[in-house]
Amino acid sequence: MTRAPVKPEMLRWAIERARVSPDDLSARFKKLEEWLQGEGQPTLKQLDAFANAVHVPVGYLFLPEPPEERSPIPDFRTFAGRTLARPSPNLLEMIYACQERQSWYADFARLYQEPELRFVGSATLDTSPEVVAARIRQALGFSIEERCDCATWTDALRLFIRRADDAGILVMVSGIVFSNTNRRLDVEEFRGFALVDRRAPLVFINGTDSKAAQMFTLAHELAHIWLGTSALSNASAQPAGGFRREEVWCNKVAAELLVPLDAVRAELQQNEPLADTLRRLARQFKVSTLVVLRRLLDAGHLTRPQFDAAWQDELDHIREISQGASGGGNFYRTTLSRVSHRFTKALVVSTLEGQTLYRDAFRMLGVKKTETFNNLGREVGVMM
Incomplete structure (x- = not known):
């Protein structure tokens, strides 16, 4: 036995x-403690199973020392003003998977002579966030009124x-x-990332976050697309210190895109309790x-001490109501959300035309059965 x-x-x-x-692994690998103490070594089969488990x-396990793993895109995540530790395997795998999908779609777009998107990289850090927010709103046709009319x-x-997607x-x-x-992806580790390309700009959103929080993440990452910078982010709406200039700028764009300051000021009501104002404007x-x-805070309706106290109260409230949230x-619809409607439609078309192997299409879509692939094709209107 080798x-x-x-x-x-x-x-x-x-x-x-x-x-x-290690305790979570010891039930599966009975001699794990011996391996960790150098008192024994796993078989090749056991090592392969261990590698899959972690x-x-x-091949990494045969190296003389651990490799230095870094995010393949600029990492703008910070905590208390410090850069965060190395990204987790879950995060790295999602970045690599999205890079593969983006590369594939960029080739597809060139093959079908799709034009480059002029808005990618059209802004700079010196461009007013209000101006960029207006440009994004116009490019997407995403009016405030239409969003307010949404039921949920x-x-x-x-x-x-x-x-x-339409843009x-x-x-x-x-x-x-x-x-x-x-x-599961950890929202405490990252909220989203943007991958810039003139024909295939990509935004990934951590779906473990609340729907309302995902709105802000999408707006934030769109600002990165307009700025022309790929980035890994964990920034929230909080106007805190410690973030790089790009993140502060993208946060300002996102806030103005979703809740324009003029619209906020127009909606303020005298003597309304803060809790009521928050719930009303959030809805x-x-x-x-x-x-x-x-x-x-930006509108001058709150002082910074009032904001800081209210922010902590809201964080506690959100954590409380998020307990026990379920998926399903x-x-x-969930699969299309994970890989995007636009990408799925292009991939199904390319596969049916023989340009892409079914094996590669299944991998990029995260499916295993032909029936599932065909049903996705029907969902995006490619197959009958």
């Missing part, structure tokens, strides 16, 4: 990298995504890695109460 000559420190690194406890390429935040988010932007929303429900603009708080819903 044993794998791996160092205990590489096994410990892989466990730490996967952000799991989501690490098995979910409806407003779907409309927002659909308008971005040529691939918007992908998922709370898990591919279709693996055991690999009206279909954003989170945190975004409304940010705009009330229509399978095909």
